[in-house]
Amino acid sequence: MLRLLTRLIGFLLLAVGFMALIVDGTRSIAGGGLMVTTLRRGAADAAPAFYQSIQSAVAAKSAFLWDPVLTTLMLLPVSVALGGLGALMIIFSHKQEATNRYWRR
Known part of the structure; x- marks a missing residue:
């Protein structure tokens, strides 16, 4: 199943x-x-409030995680x-x- x-x-x-x-x-x-539509733009267009809350929550936990890793992944x-x-x-x-x-x- x-x-x-x-x-x-x-x-x-x-x-x-x-x-x-x-x-x-x-x-x-x-x-x-x-x-090309990137993940960042697609997520920000589809659910802007949710995207901002996820970004602020991850950045508050670890700035290292959001800046190089997720920023690079969000350019896909x-x-x-x-x-x-x-x-x-x-x-x-x-x-x-x-x-x-x-x-x-």
Whole structure:
């Protein structure tokens, strides 16, 4: 059941990443140049109050964590971040095949 839920969430994240890629591609074609939505801008546009509260809470705990690490991660495109996370969830939800059976040697 947990594997099914993980795979479902992975497919949803992969679909949202693909939709973000289509939106960025459409915006780039219309603008005549490459335009990419970063995680920071996507989160700030989707839920500005939540993004500000998370930023202030993490910065209050550790300024080292927010500045170099999360700032670098927040520069990733939404399509790459969500698509990659969804693909990893799908890959890790697959059942491992038993290789130690004596008749498969």
